[in-house]
Amino acid sequence: MDAGFLLSFLFNTFFYFSILISVSVGLTLIFGVLGILNLTHGAFYALGAYFTISIFSYFTGTSNPVLYTILLIVASFSVGVIGMLTERLLIRPVYRLAQEYQLLLTFSISLVIYDIIRYIWGVMPYLHREFFSSLGYVEIAGSIFPLYYILLIGMSLLSLLALYLLLYKTKIGLLIRAASMDKDMAIGLGINVKMLYSLVFGLGVMLAAYGGALQVPFTAITLGMGGEETNMAFAIIAIGGLGSLKGALLGAFIVSLVRALGVFYFPELELVVIYLVMFLILCVRPFGLYGKYERRV
């Protein structure tokens, strides 16, 4: 095992980790604050990717990386707004119902979104190459690393930082955390919890869309994309603990490590290993590694 191999292995793990954290942090945030397991996450991930590639297509010919980065964020933001609307219109009515209904509702919304994507964007794959190729690559220790991948890692980490700052250093972050800890008390104190819920849902969705958008420069965007990443996100938050941000990070790390190992050493069974890990953790610690103990309803 030489330095080049080790470097590229670590890089791979970190790279996949960066793709996953966006999605899983969004998912766990929504669960932590709203108490809903958001099954629409994958659909918004895909929507983010499609939005981004459509926006990019208006700018073919230019290859200014800064421009593309901004467009990416704009696209994710727009999808986040759509998420907020969805929450306001469709999900809010079911808060007072039992959890089964919430799960079912988010499940059905995801089906609808997938077919809307199919209707608007059609069935053929989409590609956008300029952004990626405009950045070039670096060579370290005999292995080649495209600069975009490094940019992606950076952007993921930045978004995490931004989220952290939002939640822990701003007033709104304080309100959100308050509402997640004790909803009724927060209402009692005069906080507009409904508005907060919409906001958080939109934020979570934006993170998911962001994850999808980041894929655009180097992946063929097709129907059914994001299925694997979404399943991974569920595995991650199950492993790390629903509602826990720290857990999401740890879970993402574990999953990306296991996947990288899987592809290198067990190419036949790559995906099974991840689900096995998820399964085992649910057996032993159903609340995940950092999950909060919940009263049985």
Added chain:
Amino acid sequence: MNAPQFRRRRVTIYMLMLLTAIILTVIHDFLGPYWSYIVMYGLTVGIIGLGFNLLLGYNGLLSFGHAGLFGIGMYTVGLSIRYFNIDSLELLILLAIVVGFLIASILGYIASRLILVYFALFMLAFGQIIFTLVYKLYNITLGSDGLPITVTKIFNISFSSRAEFLYYYYYFVIIVFILCTLFMWILVNSHFGKTIQAIKFDDIRVTYIGIPVHKYRYIAFLISALYATIAGAIYAPLAGHITPDNVSFVFSGEIVYLTLLGGMNSFSGPIVGAFVYTLIKVYLSTITEYWQFVMGATLIVIVLLFPNGIMGLVGLASSKFRKR
């Protein structure tokens, strides 16, 4: 317990089932091979629905992994035919039941201790593991190409062609369906069934009465899993060819859908839902490719406005009728 209303309902159910069996038998020759196939498919899916609803409607537990259990039934049959050359139907189904029982008993031990969201995730993980295993172990299961299923003997009677086999298989499926429905009916109306429903409403109170909630949940899980396995085992000879498609998360979603469509708070809901879903699917796939959209949209409408599904509507309508 033997109040006139209750007795009337019990009699009605038995009569209904008898009537269904008779109608299905009588129309068989008019259906033609394609529609017989649809009926059989509906019955099979109805069996899973029944089992699934034992957990959802009667127990409040949403499982997104029942396709995995269905897959265990299917692939036990498929692999037994391929590697052990077993030819007779009843033996295959028996094998599937045994395997399903073993797996479900281990699974249920953990599953019955989990509450809603975690239960859903757990079953999701399980379903995905079975799916990925079936898909990836190409050398054993032939992965996404699937396994061909040829069954030529039922109770030692041989059939000369597949068409003939399917003709008589129709009756076999009806019988299995009736048996499953009867058993489920007796179960949910028994002491066991009432306890399960009580657990759904408030499990802490039930624990205080001294009832071992775990045990009841465990048994309910086991039975639900067995129903899915049996349905899978029945489905294999019907389809003639099994693939991982029916073990996927998508299929789990469809099971959830049909149960809700029919009404999760009624006994016959899943059965009604199974048939309606089969018909919708067949019909819609010829006029639109946006089947997912319709499924999602109708499900949204159901959750928001008609949480009790079709049978809920029927119930409302009939109670209005009775008021007069």
Added chain:
Amino acid sequence: MSEPKKVGRRTFLNYATAIVATGVIVGAATYLATPKGATTTVTVPAATTTVTVPGAATTVTAPGATTTVTAPGGKTTTGVPQGPLKIGLTTFLSGPSALEGSHAEATAELFVEEINASGGILGRKVELVKVDEAIGTDALIKAVRKIVTEDKVEFITGLVSSGDGTSLAPIIEKELFVPTVYSTATTKALIEDVNPNPKFIFRASNYDPMECIAAARIVVKYFYPDVKKVAGINPDYAFGRDEWAIFTAALKKFKPDVEFVYEAWPKLGTTDFTSHISALLASGAELVYSSLFAGDLMTFVQQAGPMGFFKKIKFVDSVCGSIYSDLKKDWFPEGVLAGMRQCWWTYPPNFPFREQFFKKYFDRTKKYPIYTGIGTWQGLMAFKNAVELGYSLLGYWPDADTIAKLMERTMSMMTPVGYRYCRPEDHQTVGNQIFGVTKHVPEYDFCQLDPLYVYPPEEVTPPPKVKTLDWINSW
């Protein structure tokens, strides 16, 4: 737990809203079904009577005045059935493999338009009934059952996926009895394991052993004769498994000292190959053999290029032909050994049939046809010729059995890519097997092939009834 019912006005409003909502939704869904580049299935509700006796073959009854009852072993005795001739087209209409399947669709549509413009087949207009293979094998089987038993489809063509091909074969041969031509579905398992004595099923394209063996020969003789370490990346299903097994067996026979250092098995439709690419690079492989095609091939090459893959490793892909007019210079590298199956836009040179056909196709689709297109075309021609031949000999429209028998002869024909011969023993059609090394050329925006290697079928095909791996072992 749902909240307690509120009586009266509330319930009524609920009902009303629900009905309106459902109506809107269903209306929207139906509206969405109208073409927006999307495909519509053309189904004419048939007023047919079917008489099925358990144990007998299912009858195909034509709609209209003439009702024909076929007893097993009997013959139809009416002239030409009335009503349109429905042909089933099962191919990939959506998803990443649509890049491959769209050619089958385009060729079929072109064929049907021309045939109908000249009066149809024996006066019967042809209608296409389309089924999207992307719905999955299980749903595909159900759909095929439906279009045969309900829509009375009389011929099926276009099929692309090897997995679907092997799955559908027993159903067609034992249950549905409809002449079928797979345009692709190239796994050897079809004629070696699953359906060795086909009656109704034909395969129009060159199949796996041909390209794998050709690839092995080219590698050993021209492309990379000193190769020692080889890795593979193939899609994890029948086709990919088949390709790797055959290629490695052949290569090992030619060069016993070769070592297979790594195998990747990504799922069909994978969007992220970066881990696989790293693993391949880390394995020390000098040559990588792949059967990735269409969308997967595109994604793989686009992700691999920037990682320096093609600078370090020689790449062989047996099915670049799936997207050859899309292999644009700006992202597809030179120096790749690319397999084209039977179809390359300039071969055979100076061949007017090819030039006309390809030009017409290009004018319509802005692409050159690939093997799925040529295969579909060949199947349709074979069917048409069989029907016309049968009619001219018997005086009436032949039944399915007869058509299948006649197709054994009519399937061999001169195609736009040269002569292709159909073996009567296993209904496998063979013709030239084309490979080439990609090269960037100023005049064209997609990669050209130089040098071009063309193998006549005898050199790369196992004889009928001989298993490929046995044949390779016998060299």
